[in-house]
Amino acid sequence: MNVLSIEAFLAIVETGNISAASEKLFLSQSTVSHRLKLLEEQLGIQLLVRNKGHRIIQLTSYGKEFISIAERWLSLWKDTQNLKSRHIYNDIAIGSVDSLNNHTFVPLYQKIVEKEPKINLQINTHHSSEIHTLLENRVIDIGFVFSQIHHNNIITKPIYSEKMYLLCNKSCNYYDNIKTKFLLKKNEIYLKWGLDYQQWHDSHWDPDEKSFITVNTGSMLYNYLNKKDAWAVAPLSIIKSIERFKDVACYSISDSPPDQKCYQLIHRYPKASHINGIEIFLEYLDDYINTCDWINKY
Missing domain, CATH: 3.40.190.10 (Periplasmic binding protein-like II)
Known part of the structure; x- marks a missing residue:
């Protein structure tokens, strides 16, 4: 095996056909096909099913298993190239x-x-x-x-x-040791922090009820705190980071979420x-x- 054949195979897998793989590698289709054929000959197995008229490639069972091997082989080859600068x-x-x-x-x-x-x-x-x-x-x-x-x-x-706290705008009428029953889900900026948090959350609010908005990163929370009565739950490290905006507040929750x-x-x-x-x-x-x-x- 050599790196050129491995790269050709992985490019075909990534793009779905030999034509797209040749464009990705800036090679002719015949060159990519030749490198694939050499690889199959060296391995003694067929990696692709060749059906005339089909643009999308189909991997054999050997081809599917070989993907992870090829990725590891390419990673190791790159490691050896980096030894000089180590x-x-x-x-x-x-x-x-x-x-x-x-x-x-x-x-x-x-x-x-x-x-x-x-x-x-x-x-x-x-x-x-x-x-x-x-x-x-x-x-x-x-x-x-x-x-x-x-x-x-x-x-x-x-x-x-780390502890989790209520995060909100300073204009909100929330307070320390607030009970979850006073936090309406329609005002929630929801972020799933993990399985333990999800279980705690679903035990206090109806999972089928709609939140104000759902986000998938902590960095997005601050963007929606200007809504009246909007609130979120976040770890203290995030709260400390966005305190620089001066208009945010954090409070403890009486039936607090898991750390x-x-x-x-x-x-x-x-x-x-x-x-x-x-x-x-x-x-x-x-x-x-x-x-x-x-x-x-x-």
């Missing part, structure tokens, strides 16, 4: 949910960039399920999520938890060229969590 930079790719990347971990990232010029830090924002998949395929090195999904090759551990747990994900077999960067990042992370008095470290 002594110059320590690469590390982080995948986190929005509220961590845009609020909680901002000071952490800033300190690493300032103090460690030889760290090549890549920050990626995704949803929890996407982060698990990216880590499983070793596209990222460390993941941070609010919910657990079991993967054999991923080591998951809780690293901290928000943050989980750290690391691949059981990380990229060899990234191990040093991972170790440096985790040292800074541990120090940072110890300085945050609003969160509870595990």
Whole structure:
């Protein structure tokens, strides 16, 4: 196998046909077909079903199984190409949910960039399920999520938890230790923070009743707090981050939601060229969590 054949196969899988794959790779269709045929000959298996008149490719059972192998092979090949520059930079790719990347971990990232010029830090924002998949395929090195999904090759551990509070505009007539029965769902800016939060939420409000609006990132909450009596529930780290707008307030909730747990994900077999960067990042992370008095470290 060689990298050109592997890239041709993966391009065909991604685009759905040889014509589109050739455009993606800036090659002729005959070249892409030739590279695919060479790959099949080297493997001794047929990867594609060739039906005349069908534009969309159809993978054989071997072809479907080979996708993940090809992705890993290409990742390892790229690792070997990076060995020459390994002594110059320590690469590390982080995948986190929005509220961590845009609020909680901002000071952490800033300190690493300032103090460690030889760290090549890549920050990626995704949803929890996407982060698990990216880590499983070793596209990222460390993941941070609010919910657990079991993967054999991923080591998951809780690293901290934090309290959840009512978030609203200062003009609202809400107050500390407010009961949920005084928070109308029609005024809610809803964000699903995780399974535990969802269960708590559904025990206090009718799941079939409509919220004012539903958002999928913590960064969007502030945009809708100007509505009369609008409210949301958020962890303290987000509230601390948006307090700079001066027109927001936060209050405790009497029948409070469960603490928000943050989980750290690391691949059981990380990229060899990234191990040093991972170790440096985790040292800074541990120090940072110890300085945050609003969160509870595990």
